[in-house]
Amino acid sequence: MLMNKVFCLVLTCSLIFVPITAWGKRKGRSRKYYPPLTHPVVLWSRTLAESEDVEQRKIAAFKLSQYSQSIYQESVINTLIKCMSDPDEHIKVFCAKAMGKASTRSRADSIRTVLIEQYKQDPQLRGTLVRTFIARKDNHPKVQSTLLETVKESTEADEVLPILDYFELYGSNQSIEPLIALYNKSGNIKVKRGVVKALSERGQGQDTIVTLLTQCLDNKDTTLVLTCLSGLQVQAKKDSKTLVAVEKTIESTDPDVILASLEVIQSLPEAPNTKISERLVELINDGTDSEILEKSILALGVCGDFSEPIVAALQKSLEKSELDEGIRISAALSLGKQAGKFPESPKTALKECKSSANSDSLKTACQLAFQELQDRTKKLQMTSPENKGDANKESKKES
Secondary structure (H helix, E strand, C coil): CHHHHHHHHHHHHHHHHHHHHHHHHHHHHHHHCCCCCCCHHHHHHHHHHHCCCHHHHHHHHHHHHHCCCCECCHHHHHHHHHHCCCCCHHHHHHHHHHHHHECCHHHHHHHHHHHHHHHHHCHHHHHHHHHHHHHCCCCCHHHHHHHHHHHHHCCCHHHHHHHHHHHHHHCCHHHHHHHHHHHHHCCCHHHHHHHHHHHHHHCCCCHHHHHHHHHHHHCCCHHHHHHHHHHHHHHCCCCHHHHHHHHHHCCCCCHHHHHHHHHHHHCCCCCCCHHHHHHHHHHHHHCCCHHHHHHHHHHHHHHCCCCHHHHHHHHHHHHCCCCCHHHHHHHHHHHHHHCCCCCHHHHHHHHHHHHHCCCHHHHHHHHHHHHHHHHHHHHHHHHCHHHHHHHHHHHHHHC
C-alpha cells in the first residue's frame, strides 16, 4: 500500500515538473535562434558599400539622405564620406545630403575638412554641400572663408544663391564687403535680393549696408524694393539717410511699397519731414485703404512737421465716428504729438472724446493725448522768442 502511494507521488511530480522544464528548454532554444537587431542606417550603409546593383545602392543612399535623426555610427559615416565621390551623380548627391545628419562631436573637424575638400574639388556638388553646411549649422571660419572665395570669384546664380542662404543665417562682419561687391557686379535680380536679405539679417547698422539699402530703392523690381525697405526697417533706425530714401518710396502708387515705407517710418525716432508729411496728409485724406490710413496717421506722429494741415487731417479722422476704433485711437495719439502750435481746437476735440467716446480704449487714448498736448504746448511756449525775451528782462531786473 505504501509502495502504491510513493508511486503515485512520483508520477504526479513528473507530470508537474516535466512540462515546465521542457517549456523552459524550448524558450531557451527560441531565444537562441533570434538574430541580433541591426539599426536600419547600418543596413542601408552596407547595401551602399557592398552591393553591385546600382539601383539598390541608389535606394539605400536615398533612404540615408531622408533619415531625420542624427547619424552617429562610425561605419555609416565612413561609407557616406566615400560615396560622396561616387561615379553615379544621384548617389553622390544623396550621400552629401545625408552628411548633414552626421553629428558626432569627435569627428566634427574631420567631417568639416572632408566637406570643404569635396566642395573645392567638385563644382557640381557645391550647392548640395552648402545646404549640408546649413543643415549642420556649421558657421566655422574655415567654412565661411571657403564660401566667400566663391562669392568673390563667381556671379552665377545657381552657385551663389545657396551661399547667400548660408550667409543669411551665419553671416559675419567679414562677409559684408564681399556681399556688397557681389550685389554691384551681378545683374541677376534674385542674386541682388539674396544679398539684401543676407545683409539685412546679419548686419548691425553699418554705414555701407545702409547706403546699399537706400540705393537699391531706385530699382524697378518691386520685390527688391520691398526687401530693401524691410532691411532699412531693421538696419537704419538712427540713420538720417533713411528718411531721405523714404521720401522717394512713399510717393509710389503701389500699395505694398507704401505700406512698407510707412512701417519703416514707424521704426524711426521722431524727426519732422515736411515732404513726407505732405504725402501722408494726401494718403489720409484719400482714406480708401483702411490699413494705409491707420499707418499714415501713426507715421505722422513720427515725422509730422506740426503744420496746420496735419492737425486738421488728424482731428478730422478722430471725429469720424464711422472709422474703425483703432484708426481713431491712432489719430488721437498722433494729434497729441502734432497739435502743439494749434492746440485750441484739438483740445476741444480730445476733451469731447475722453468724456463721450463709446469705448474705454478710445477714452484712455484721448486722455493720454490731451495730457501730451498740454505738455508739448507748455514746452513750445517756454521756448518761444517772446517768452525768452521776458525771461531775460526778469533776470536783468533781479541783477
